[in-house]
Amino acid sequence: MPIQADHELSGVxxxxxxxxxxxxxxxxxxxxxxxxxxxxxxxxxxxxxxAKAISLQRTGRLGxxxxxxxxxxxxxxxxxxxSDEDVLLPSFREHGAQLWxxxxxxxxxxxxxGDERGNDFAVARQDFPVCIPVASQFPHAxxxxxxxxxxxxxxxxxxxxxxxATSKGDFYEALNMVGIWTLPxxxxxxxxQWAISVPRVDQTRARALADKAVAAGIPGEQVDGNDxxxxxxxxxxxxxxxxxxxxxxxxxxxxxRLGDHTTADDASRYRADEEVSSHxxxxxxxxxxxxxxxxxxxxxxDEEALLHGCRDQIEKAAEAYLAxxxxxxxxxxxxxxxxxxxxxxAQAGELGDA
Amino acid sequence: MATEILMPALSPTMEExxxxxxxxxxxxxxxxxxxxxxxxxxxxxxxFEAVDEGIIxxxxxxxxxxxxxxxxxxxxxxxxxxxxxxxxxxxxxxxEPTSAPAPVAATAAPAAPQVDLTPDWPEGTAIKQQSVxxxxxxxxxxxxxxxxxxxxxxxxxxxxxxxxxxxQGLLDEFGAKRVIDxxxxxxxxxxxxxxxxxxxxxxxxxxxxxxxxxxxIDQIINSAAKTRYMSGGQMGAPMVFRGPNGxxxxxxxxxxxxxxxxxxxxxxxxxxxxxxxxxxxxxxKTAIRDPNPVIFxxxxxxxxxxFDMPEIDDYTVPFGKARIWREGTDVSIVSFGIGMxxxxxxxxxxxxxxxxxxxxxxxxxxxxxxxxxxxxxxxTNRCVTVEEGWPxxxxxxxxSSVIMQEAFDYLDAxxxxxxxxxxxxxxxxxxxxxxxxxxxxxxxxVKQVTYR
Numbered sequence: 190m191p192i193q194a195d196h197e198l199s200g201v202x203x204x205x206x207x208x209x210x211x212x213x214x215x216x217x218x219x220x221x222x223x224x225x226x227x228x229x230x231x232x233x234x235x236x237x238x239x240a241k242a243i244s245l246q247r248t249g250r251l252g253x254x255x256x257x258x259x260x261x262x263x264x265x266x267x268x269x270x271x272s273d274e275d276v277l278l279p280s281f282r283e284h285g286a287q288l289w290x291x292x293x294x295x296x297x298x299x300x301x302x303g304d305e306r307g308n309d310f311a312v313a314r315q316d317f318p319v320c321i322p323v324a325s326q327f328p329h330a331x332x333x334x335x336x337x338x339x340x341x342x343x344x345x346x347x348x349x350x351x352x353x354a355t356s357k358g359d360f361y362e363a364l365n366m367v368g369i370w371t372l373p374x375x376x377x378x379x380x381x382q383w384a385i386s387v388p389r390v391d392q393t394r395a396r397a398l399a400d401k402a403v404a405a406g407i408p409g410e411q412v413d414g415n416d417x418x419x420x421x422x423x424x425x426x427x428x429x430x431x432x433x434x435x436x437x438x439x440x441x442x443x444x445x446r447l448g449d450h451t452t453a454d455d456a457s458r459y460r461a462d463e464e465v466s467s468h469x470x471x472x473x474x475x476x477x478x479x480x481x482x483x484x485x486x487x488x489x490x491d492e493e494a495l496l497h498g499c500r501d502q503i504e505k506a507a508e509a510y511l512a513x514x515x516x517x518x519x520x521x522x523x524x525x526x527x528x529x530x531x532x533x534x535a536q537a538g539e540l541g542d543a
Numbered sequence: 544m545a546t547e548i549l550m551p552a553l554s555p556t557m558e559e560x561x562x563x564x565x566x567x568x569x570x571x572x573x574x575x576x577x578x579x580x581x582x583x584x585x586x587x588x589x590x591f592e593a594v595d596e597g598i599i600x601x602x603x604x605x606x607x608x609x610x611x612x613x614x615x616x617x618x619x620x621x622x623x624x625x626x627x628x629x630x631x632x633x634x635x636x637x638x639e640p641t642s643a644p645a646p647v648a649a650t651a652a653p654a655a656p657q658v659d660l661t662p663d664w665p666e667g668t669a670i671k672q673q674s675v676x677x678x679x680x681x682x683x684x685x686x687x688x689x690x691x692x693x694x695x696x697x698x699x700x701x702x703x704x705x706x707x708x709x710x711q712g713l714l715d716e717f718g719a720k721r722v723i724d725x726x727x728x729x730x731x732x733x734x735x736x737x738x739x740x741x742x743x744x745x746x747x748x749x750x751x752x753x754x755x756x757x758x759x760i761d762q763i764i765n766s767a768a769k770t771r772y773m774s775g776g777q778m779g780a781p782m783v784f785r786g787p788n789g790x791x792x793x794x795x796x797x798x799x800x801x802x803x804x805x806x807x808x809x810x811x812x813x814x815x816x817x818x819x820x821x822x823x824x825x826x827x828k829t830a831i832r833d834p835n836p837v838i839f840x841x842x843x844x845x846x847x848x849x850f851d852m853p854e855i856d857d858y859t860v861p862f863g864k865a866r867i868w869r870e871g872t873d874v875s876i877v878s879f880g881i882g883m884x885x886x887x888x889x890x891x892x893x894x895x896x897x898x899x900x901x902x903x904x905x906x907x908x909x910x911x912x913x914x915x916x917x918x919x920x921x922x923t924n925r926c927v928t929v930e931e932g933w934p935x936x937x938x939x940x941x942x943s944s945v946i947m948q949e950a951f952d953y954l955d956a957x958x959x960x961x962x963x964x965x966x967x968x969x970x971x972x973x974x975x976x977x978x979x980x981x982x983x984x985x986x987x988x989v990k991q992v993t994y995r
Binding site: 530 | 694732
């Protein structure tokens with residue numbers, strides 16, 4: 190009889206349903222208004238940042254940009270569970286996590302505007318820059334976790350990738366090593382159902398992406414990625430487990446990419462409008478706002494003040510970004526090596542900026 | 544008829560080994576398939592079986608003998624009624640029996656020809672003979688003692704002491720935390736090493752061969768070489784990727800490639816390719832201390848070769864400084880790595896014909912000491928480059944372009960690049976020899992540029 194992956198899936202963890210109604214007792218952190226407001230505010234700020242970034246890109250003032258519209262709960266849920274000593278290794282859609290960790294709006298605009306100084310974070314310096322080669326952040330995270338073990342440091346490495354990344358060899362190789370060496374690493378899959386134009390069903394016959402943990406011998410679980418409480422709760426459990434020396438966890442966050450893959454993409458060419466529309470009812474901001482209104486007296490004036498504050502912050506950061514003078518020619522040769530070489534100095538000289 | 548039983552080669556690259564144990568004695572009758580002896584090398588142990596039937600007439604090499612050369616007669620097999628005197632043994636390289644068990648370190652082979660006119664050590668420095676294999680091991684162990692963040696990771700590096708025994712003794716000294724065996728997962732462990740380097744460790748990644756590093760090249764180039772640049776200087780990867788590169792012998796097209804020209808092209812990487820043992824040691828120590836990712840290209844055929852090694856504490860060799868092995872006036876022969884063997888042999892033979900060749904070992908390809916090449920070419924007015932890699936986009940073609948741009952008016956002949964043939968490495972022994980660059984080709988190239 191052939192071997193089948195017929196183990197029990199434990200089900201998808203969810204606390205707030207799409208209407209904002211609790212379906213489980215909320216975890217301790219979610220009983221405090223300030224915490225929930227902070228999570229909600231971070232998601233609103235992320236969505237506002239995305240909108241501004243797209244408008245800058247459409248007017249030729251920003252490079253190709255990847256919006257996280259609809260996935261804000263994944264990024265914010267992850268980062269809000271992490272401690273300062275942990276290390277975040279994001280893909281290009283975790284703006285909400287980077288902002289929560291302390292990367293500034295201006296740094297984010299700088300990076301997406303094509304200035305690599307935007308990746309030289311003033312805070313969260315141990316966090317990795319946005320990872321562009323798909324899935325290569327997973328081996329890096331295993332390496333960061335290895336370094337933490339070697340140095341006796343208490344942190345956990347948290348890498349985030351999309352559903353598409355789970356088809357790559359480096360994802361499997363890293364997951365396997367996390368299992369073998371019991372490394373303090375948490376791998377998070379933001380399953381937004383689309384790898385550019387390839388739907389989830391055409392990426393793997395695995396029933397769940399979390400099932401891929403089975404081969405590595407580590408726990409895997411699915412959470413509702415549009416429920417920021419569920420994401421944070423699952424990440425917190427995985428972090429506790431990693432910190433106590435029990436090793437890594439794979440967490441699949443089920444969400445949906447409401448926007449295009451990037452500003453260079455037009456998803457309407459391969460994705461039915463009806464499908465997208467149906468997912469708008471499940472998006473993460475609505476349900477938490479409904480819960481705040483029903484249980485914590487979140488009022489219209491609170492909402493307006495939040496939106497106004499976010500817009501104001503983001504406009505100011507965008508202005509500062511746009512006012513940043515172009516880099517001098519010599520900066521093309523900077524940071525290539527730890528110490529500049531003679532060849533670099535000569536090249537800068539040829540371009541008139543020795 | 545009495546025949547000699549010869550020391551077998553356990554692998555195409557084996558040059559010598561230890562005759563660990565005789566399982567037969569003089570007078571014993573053996574038939575095909577009987578196990579006669581145990582042979583050990585620094586890589587493996589093998590039971591040595593009889594091929595022919597006969598009687599062990601005489602054992603020529605005692606058990607426990609180290610450094611027995613391949614094809615040395617180790618015993619004489621006679622037929623019924625014959626005497627051992629019926630055969631005249633060939634000039635066997637008799638090794639002294641020792642009571643010591645299998646050696647920890649590889650035994651030194653005879654010194655390669657060397658005429659070092661610009662030594663990296665002061666006159667009068669005590670010199671010992673050391674193999675490239677031992678030099679690499681010493682470089683790693685010295686740096687691991689010096690900096691506890693340095694660790695070694697790769698396939699077979701720990702328990703097995705290295706697929707080519709480069710990491711002998713490291714597991715014993717530094718433990719499994721710092722000498723780490725991995726599964727067969729080049730992309731995985733290269734990426735893990737990159738991540739750990741960015742998080743403050745100093746990994747040495749051993750690829751069993753650089754052919755396998757193709758699995759990991761995204762991590763090497765896109766992550767290790769570019770992240771410092773792409774993060775505005777926030778995060779670099781101080782690390783070494785090392786292992787044998789280029790052709791060994793009879794390992795076929797997929798395991799014989801020379802990657803010197805590939806990695807040399809990448810800004811953000813440094814690339815070293817030593818020839819001698821002292822350069823292997825000094826450059827590897829420099830590589831481990833370098834805050835940038837370094838590609839360290841070794842050569843399996845050179846591992847067993849011994850060279851002069853200065854007895855200097857903490858011996859390092861700087862990157863970007865070529866070594867002039869031999870001064871000359873008629874032609875500059877520029878090479879690196881195992882290419883130096885052909886370059887030096889050619890220079891010896893050319894001297895017999897009255898041609899004086901200057902032989903330059905680049906030692907590092909990025910940074911490359913082009914100033915030394917140009918200075919030499921301005922003196923000799925002719926240049927031949929030597930490498931085992933392919934011709935198109937070769938290291939030599941880059942050197943040629945530098946000479947064209949910086950010393951064109953000094954040239955009395957076009958630069959010739961001696962390279963491997965433009966084919967995957969043939970598996971057949973005769974064709975493999977032809978596919979590699981040869982000393983004769985170097986000599987012919989020199990004669991061409993000197994119009995002899």
